[in-house]
Amino acid sequence: MAPILYLIAKTKEAGEKGMSKGTIKKVAGPLVIAEGMRDANMFDVVRVSDQRLIGEIIEIHGDKASVQVYEETSGLGPGEPVESTGAPLSVELGPGLIGSIFDGIQRPLEEIMNATGSNLTRGVEIPSLKRDTKWHFVPNVKDGDIVESGDIIGEVLETEIVRHKIMIPYGIKGTITSINEGDFTIEETIGVVTGQDGTTKNITMMQKWPVRVGRPYKEKLSPDMPLITGQRVIDTLFPIAKGGVAAVPGPFGSGKTVVQHQLAKWAESDIVVYIGCGERGNEMTDVLNEFPELKDPKTGHSLMERTVLIANTSDMPVAAREASIYVGITIAEYFRDMGYSVALMADSTSRWAEALREMSGRLEEMPGEEGYPAYLGSRLAQFYERAGRVISLGADGREGALSVIGAVSPPGGDISEPVSQATLRIVKVFWGLDSNLAYRRHFPAINWLTSYSLYVDNMSNWFNNNVKDNWMDLRLRIMHLLHDESELDEIVKLVGMDALSSSDRLKLEAARSIREDFLHQDAFHEVDTYTDLEKQHKMMELVLNFYDISSKALPKGVTVDELVKLPVRERIGRFKYVQNDKTQKEFQDIIDSLHREIEALSQKEDS
The missing domain is CATH 3.40.50.300 (P-loop containing nucleotide triphosphate hydrolases)
Structure with missing residues (x-):
């Protein structure tokens, strides 16, 4: 039997036969050594002591099993019973997951609080998903349909925004011989699948899966x-x-x-x-x-x-x-x-x-x-x-x-x-x-x-095809400017800003604009907290347009200080706060202003 099918079978069959029982030999914090566990298996879930603390077998030597206990072990001692459930640690999967708050082993914290109070009580046994809640199941298959593992047979509206799709559990294949619409709990039968060998399987809205095994896919x-x-x-x-x-x-x-x-x-x-x-x-x-x-x-x-x-x-x-x-x-x-x-x-x-x-x-x-x-x-x-x-x-x-x-x-x-x-x-x-x-x-x-x-190389075609065809070029230029800034900063620390050429000082200004106007993002600002790709592209173009147009103005005698003080610089910095429906107009206005203001500076120097 395939390893996954074996674990699923063990999960389903747990409780149908006598389980391995032993006694505690040693307690070391969350680790309990139990003897008499020869019939247990690796990763079986066990119940430790009369308090029925939850644990998992992580090592076996002969008839001794090492159990990591998921609850506080203070007060435990040698001689107390340890009982294997015969099944691996599994999660319950079905309607009721969304919006829930679980602890590390999928115990519902809200239900535990209602049952025992604000503090976690040891050995508490509360099912992960509510057994009494009824969900309205709407099938999308009918009697006579052939189904296999993973097929969706219906839906439950779990919340207003999540449709919980009920799937055929792994390892089941056959013909739908019964399917029902209506309100059911997660344990009630919603349909029956008959296999080629004539065996029938009752389908419920809940399935279990061992946590240490990845769920299969095609x-x-x-x-x-x-x-x-x-x-x-x-x-x-x-x-x-x-x-x-x-x-x-x-x-x-x-x-x-x-x-x-x-x-x-x-x-x-x-x-x-x-x-x-x-x-x-x-x-x-x-x-x-x-x-x-x-x-x-x-x-x-x-x-x-x-x-x-x-x-x-x-x-x-x-x-x-x-x-x-x-x-x-x-x-x-x-x-x-x-x-x-x-x-x-x-x-x-x-x-x-x-x-x-x-x-x-x-x-x-x-x-x-x-x-x-x-x-x-x-x-x-x-x-x-x-x-x-x-x-x-x-x-x-x-x-x-x-x-x-x-x-x-x-x-x-x-x-x-x-x-x-x-x-x-x-x-x-x-x-x-x-x-x-x-x-x-x-x-x-x-x-x-x-x-x-x-992932950048793999996704370059997607960005160029779905946003703008020069997306990756702009990104590469921004990365180069940021790396150049890092190198120039070292020179400035050694010999001062005056040692830099005008083009290098302009490069520092462009990199500062990238850092402060583009990379810095306010998570608490209603507009700036999220920027779609179209707006991100416009922001990259604004910063790089300023750098390119200014670079052409430097040979005409325009100084870096004059370029930095241009009124349009502030508008570039505040573009990230512009509402999405106004970005196109504002973007074009800023580009026009940038050309006008630098052209005015160039003409002033010429005269």
């Missing part, structure tokens, strides 16, 4: 289409592809979380999955308070109506951080399979790696660099490689995309540490946040000299 597509974010430094200089992966490393206070919030709000994605992995409790509180209040700019509804939140704060048990990443990306893959574009924000993978390091240390494994396990790089790759733009399973060949943006929090902002370096070997986009830019109040504080995007 084909992975080339990353040649950008994920438009409306953030100029990203879209123009360092774009991410739909289905691409990006890392946002940066020190404390450099704006990682704000960048991810902006992407969650403005990126062209249908669904947002936000994983707070080991972040400070007050930061996650801000997220939980802000997201319901944020208005989705496309629909006017709350952003929560297309968002799934996973909150695993730094004071929660460390082992649950390891699971939260996989739970989040499995939920994201599920919506990708429906044909949606999904953006997943992981904040931050450094805290996840710290959890790996702690568990590895307790298992007494040979440490790698800085104490991280030797398999750190492969685990990071397994996570990021689940992103992609794909053709989903099913006869209709629908296209879905899962883009992953992972924040990295290197200690002291030092990106030479192992987690940052292992991440950079995997991802193709690096948005390096710079604390010096943040202290100068330049946001987003993405350093244009250290950041890069390896």
Whole structure:
């Protein structure tokens, strides 16, 4: 049996036979060693002690199993029972995911609060999705239709802006012999599929999937289409592809979380999955308070109506951080399979790696660099490689995309540490946040000299064909000016501004305009917070037009100081605050004024 089918079968069959039972031999923080577990399997979910704490088997030696426990283990002792459920750690997928707030192992925090109060209670057993809520199911197939894994058989209007598509679970193929429209809970049968061998399968609106196995698809597509974010430094200089992966490393206070919030709000994605992995409790509180209040700019509804939140704060048990990443990306893959574009924000993978390091240390494994396990790089790759733009399973060949943006929090902002370096070997986009830019109040504080995007060449045709045919030329010129500015700054620091030629001083002015007028973006300004590609192109043209026309005026005797003081400079700087419906007129007015004012200066020098 294929590995995926085997895990799915184990998930379904759990509970149908006697489970492996053992006893605790040793407790070391979140790690519990249990003996008498010879019949258990790797990655089985277990219940530890009479309190029924949730854990997962991560190592087996003979009849001894090492269990990482996802809850506080204080008070546990040798001799207490350990029982395997016989199934891997899985998530429940179905209507009710959108707008929910889960912990690291998909327990619904709101339901837990209603049942036990404000503090998490150990051993609480509450299903991830509500069992009593009825959803109105509208089928789009009929009796006699042939269906296979991934086929959409109907829809549920989960929120006002998300149509939840009910798919045939993996491993099922046959003929629809019964399909019903109406109000059902996620466990009630909505249809029956009869296989070629005559076996029947009841179809419900919920399916389960093991979190450590990527959901299958037909084909992975080339990353040649950008994920438009409306953030100029990203879209123009360092774009991410739909289905691409990006890392946002940066020190404390450099704006990682704000960048991810902006992407969650403005990126062209249908669904947002936000994983707070080991972040400070007050930061996650801000997220939980802000997201319901944020208005989705496309629909006017709350952003929560297309968002799934996973909150695993730094004071929660460390082992649950390891699971939260996989739970989040499995939920994201599920919506990708429906044909949606999904953006997943992981904040931050450094805290996840710290959890790996702690568990590895307790298992007494040979440490790698800085104490991280030797398999750190492969685990990071397994996570990021689940992103992609794909053709989903099913006869209709629908296209879905899962883009992953992972924040990295290197200690002291030092990106030479192992987690940052292992991440950079995997991802193709690096948005390096710079604390010096943040202290100068330049946001987003993405350093244009250290950041890069390896998707640019793949997407150059898309930008040239869908925006303007000179998009990539303008981008390249802007990058050259910014790099030239960096070199000229070194000369100015050594010998002063007077040592520069007029053309070099003009180049510095053009680069300053790029930094202040184009790259600096106010996340709290109603217009500047988002810039579409057409406007970004106009802004690039304005800055470069000023530089080109001024360069031609210098040989005529016009000084750099005169050019800098032109009234049109202020209009170029304020163009980013112009409403979208007025940009074309304002753009043309500024170009005309630029020609007039420089022409006037040239004539003055001639006379």
